[in-house]
Amino acid sequence: MMKKQAVIVGGGPAGLAAALRLREKGITDILILEREHLLGGILRQCIHDGFGLTRFGESLSGPEYAQRFINRVLEEGIECITDCTVLDITGDKVITAASRKQGLLQIQADAVLLTMGCRERTRGALATPGTRPAGIYTAGVAQNYINLQNIMVGHEVVILGSGDIGMIMARRMTLEGAHVKGVYEVQSYPSGLPRNIEQCLNDYGIPLHLSHTVVDIRGRERLTSVVVAQCDEHFRPIPGTEEEIPCDTLILSVGLIPENELSLAAGVELDARTRGAFVDENCQTSVPGIFAAGNVLHVHDLVDFVSLEAEALADSAAEYLLEGSLPECRLTVKAGNNVGHVIPQRISGIRPFTLSLRVRQPLSNVSIVVRQGEKEILRKKMRKALPAEMIQLPVRADKLNDSEDMEVFVE
Amino acid sequence: MKRTFTCIVCPNGCEIETEYEGTEVLSVTGNLCPKGRTYVTQELVDPRRTIATSVRVLNGTMPLTSVRLTSPVPKARIFDVMDEINRQTLTAPVRIGDVVIRNILGLNSDVIVTKNIDKA
Numbered sequence: 001m002m003k004k005q006a007v008i009v010g011g012g013p014a015g016l017a018a019a020l021r022l023r024e025k026g027i028t029d030i031l032i033l034e035r036e037h038l039l040g041g042i043l044r045q046c047i048h049d050g051f052g053l054t055r056f057g058e059s060l061s062g063p064e065y066a067q068r069f070i071n072r073v074l075e076e077g078i079e080c081i082t083d084c085t086v087l088d089i090t091g092d093k094v095i096t097a098a099s100r101k102q103g104l105l106q107i108q109a110d111a112v113l114l115t116m117g118c119r120e121r122t123r124g125a126l127a128t129p130g131t132r133p134a135g136i137y138t139a140g141v142a143q144n145y146i147n148l149q150n151i152m153v154g155h156e157v158v159i160l161g162s163g164d165i166g167m168i169m170a171r172r173m174t175l176e177g178a179h180v181k182g183v184y185e186v187q188s189y190p191s192g193l194p195r196n197i198e199q200c201l202n203d204y205g206i207p208l209h210l211s212h213t214v215v216d217i218r219g220r221e222r223l224t225s226v227v228v229a230q231c232d233e234h235f236r237p238i239p240g241t242e243e244e245i246p247c248d249t250l251i252l253s254v255g256l257i258p259e260n261e262l263s264l265a266a267g268v269e270l271d272a273r274t275r276g277a278f279v280d281e282n283c284q285t286s287v288p289g290i291f292a293a294g295n296v297l298h299v300h301d302l303v304d305f306v307s308l309e310a311e312a313l314a315d316s317a318a319e320y321l322l323e324g325s326l327p328e329c330r331l332t333v334k335a336g337n338n339v340g341h342v343i344p345q346r347i348s349g350i351r352p353f354t355l356s357l358r359v360r361q362p363l364s365n366v367s368i369v370v371r372q373g374e375k376e377i378l379r380k381k382m383r384k385a386l387p388a389e390m391i392q393l394p395v396r397a398d399k400l401n402d403s404e405d406m407e408v409f410v411e
Numbered sequence: 412m413k414r415t416f417t418c419i420v421c422p423n424g425c426e427i428e429t430e431y432e433g434t435e436v437l438s439v440t441g442n443l444c445p446k447g448r449t450y451v452t453q454e455l456v457d458p459r460r461t462i463a464t465s466v467r468v469l470n471g472t473m474p475l476t477s478v479r480l481t482s483p484v485p486k487a488r489i490f491d492v493m494d495e496i497n498r499q500t501l502t503a504p505v506r507i508g509d510v511v512i513r514n515i516l517g518l519n520s521d522v523i524v525t526k527n528i529d530k531a
Contacts, residue, residue: 044526047477047479049463049479053421059461061463067526067527147475149474150475175462175493194417194424194426195417195419383441389424
């Protein structure tokens with residue numbers, strides 16, 4: 001069986017950044033496994049700009065951002081196997097993978113870095129009634145067709161869900177000559193970033209209908225119309241508000257789910273809130289030596305933060321490989337009032353870490369409070385806090401103790 | 412006159428309350444950085460945007476490369492710029508930074524390749 005110090009599952013932004021940092025830390029025996037033919041992950045199809053503003057101080061497209069990391073990975077001679085699908089990971093860190101060139105591979109790793117990213121929620125998850133015609137795509141699939149494969153997906157378009165990719169595709173399809181009739185969002189607030197509402201919808205006169213959803217899908221071979229309706233605060237359609245909208249294409253932008261089938265196979269415990277792994281301040285999962293970062297851990301808004309998180313992961317993974325262990329993390333971090341989730345969920349209380357969280361609903365003039373027992377560790381005032389925007393707070397070690405659990409809440 | 416702008420310069424997406432007369436900005440509040448004021452001033456006089464799209468590539472490993480503008484163009488000219496870009500065809504290999512159209516429509520912005528495509 002092949003042996004490797006560190007195996008990285010997924011050659012997207014998280015995997016690439018982690019590989020480079022491991023190399024900087026002196027880990028030489030690294031292998032990246034990538035399912036696609038080329039490295040870069042989802043960035044390959046994200047051709048819009050706005051990537052790299054914090055890391056590089058310029059507004060790059062997704063492929064450019066990815067290529068900067070790919071170039072360095074190639075310069076460093078880090079081993080990558082592409083066209084290679086990981087089939088299984090065991091709790092003992094044995095990886096089974098199917099490679100187009102090398103056949104079936106079995107690799108014993110000292111450390112496994114999970115950087116598989118996320119997948120999209122589909123129509124099945126929404127249980128929208130109606131027929132099953134052609135013309136219904138998740139936003140990322142439409143993006144792949146249009147930006148990578150040169151296939152236009154439709155002409156008269158309705159978008160369900162106000163996620164960022166849905167809004168970016170509303171603009172993209174408009175530029176390519178489609179007529180985007182509107183974006184319908186079941187919640188009373190948008191789920192994407194305000195700047196995308198401005199530059200993707202408002203700029204092109206595309207209406208955003210909050211508290212609305214699709215209640216019926218019609219058409220035999222191809223989609224012919226959808227029926228939309230207004231919803232109450234419990235997301236229930238209000239009878240009498242239905243409106244039929246003729247269209248040939250329905251784009252779903254209704255959420256992203258960390259891709260954790262392999263993590264489950266390895267016995268990694270998942271958090272029902274993030275749908276990613278429970279991790280400690282070292283990005284280490286419940287299985288020692290298996291680490292997770294990026295969208296496989298929790299869905300990010302910005303790739304710049306994915307890269308940073310993956311580098312923090314690699315710092316810890318390098319320490320694990322070089323020292324043999326990491327400080328024990330016995331203290332739990334709890335998501336309290338109005339906090340949707342927190343990362344990490346466990347800490348040692350002796351080291352600094354970055355706390356990531358999302359609020360549950362749009363709030364203004366609030367404070368994010370971090371407390372250990374009765375002691376306030378951190379308080380950050382925010383003029384506005386939106387679920388669409390991940391909040392990251394550096395927590396200093398000198399404020400912490402190593403005996404009390406932590407709670408994060410909104411006040 | 413009063414208007415609230417959502418700044419698109421960075422992911423902070425500041426909501427900027429603006430008081431203005433014609434194209435003159437009298438006051439701005441809510442912006443986390445000076446770029447917010449510059450953005451609002453530009454929006455009042457001449458709103459500009461960058462765009463990203465794709466261009467056909469012949470004999471490549473992929474049928475398309477992606478392109479973007481190097482600086483923003485007037486919002487009203489976006490579809491003219493798209494028409495111009497759509498007339499282009501490239502031949503592999505293409506490399507990030509290759510200029511597809513210099514100074515497109517005289518708008519002081521170049522169209523550049525943003526993805527490497529190797530020869531098939």
